Amino acid sequence: MRNLRRRLVLAVLYLAAFLLQYGFLNNLGWGVFCPQLLLFFPVFAGLLRGRWYGLAHGLFAGLLMDLVIGRFLGLNALVWGAAGFLTGRFTTSLFKENYPIAVISVLLSYTFSSLLYAVLAGLVSGSFFSMTLISRIILGGVVVNCFIAPIIYLPVYRSLSYGWLQPMPKRA
């Protein structure tokens, strides 16, 4: 029952984040200062529940983006899956209650995923992005995503610890 509720909450959160980003925030005309809400799923999943959860959420969130607004099917899934996995891989021994950890994870994951996307999209399409565009997207995204990371991290952390997103205890 708890598992079903957790999945339902996750599905609603994904839908809400998607609509907020691609129906609302993108239309406000903030340009590169538009938050990448879906990226918080793999980053926080990796950070709080480990690399495999980070990978799974990254693949799912990336594929959702690819299917609805993406140019190349599978590229965002690959990039965000890697970002979620690596976040989980390198934060195993860190103290998760610490806000700066969440902010630094978002900063590094966003930078890494943007760079990887730029390189892979360039290789796949045969047309590379300019360094100016890459740096604009990374700088704008880093500023806004790092700013809102703590605001999102607190409820996610609480919910995962003793709220609706709390996972089922592992069987002995």
Place this chain on the structure above:
Amino acid sequence: MTPKRKKILIGALAGVLVLALLFLAGLTSTERENISKPEQFLRDMLAPLQNGASVVSGNIRNWGAYLQGVDNIRAENDELRKEISELRLQLVDLAEYQQENERLRDLLNMAEDVDAQFEYVTTTVVNRSQSSWYKTLVISGGEDAGFAVGMPVVSAQGLVGRIINTSANTAEVLLITDREGAISAMVQNTRTVGVVEGDGETSELSMIRVPYDAEIENYQQIITSGYGGVYPKGLLVGYINSIALQSDGLMLDIDVRSYVDFNRLEEVMVLKPKN
């Protein structure tokens, strides 16, 4: 299973996953006539919700303006802008008609008017991804509304882009400001032909492949040339903002400004062939 074997298995699975996703990305990297069924399903399912959310964002933007106490001025301004846009389009049309009349008096039936060829279908913008790598818009109305890949999209201020894929209820539009959205264009007065392209970073355009001795001036209108078969001839692209000589001295670097505010587009028109 030993830990070593488990590691090898996981590594192999990861490798297969990466290769499969890269292969899929490669397969879909070219412009596609038809998008896959899962893409169509998700886009159609989410389109009404996105539409609702974009209406809310539009209202919030308007609400912000109301709070600033400029609503009346805004309405008047909008009215005047609309009038200017209409007059500008009329002016472009008239100039175009005049020139065409002069040139085609002996060459009747060589060129057809855009209005005669196309039907203007007004639709709303439901999503824009101009902040990201590619400059595209998602508009409501897709195959069910008769939209198809390649159809030009315009606003009252000028050319916006072309449809690059469709689902039943939505269509994706590649903007002319995207680095892959280059168009064949000409200076309206002098008929100097060149290519107008975006840098993919800003909403600015530039006209390239124009020889150094072309007789052009600032503020002349740029229209589509009709070459290449993507856009019909005579659609307003923008105006010349500045002209500079390239370092090799052979070609001109022309800065072109569009009249379209790509960040605030809410309604656009799709040019649907009449026959």
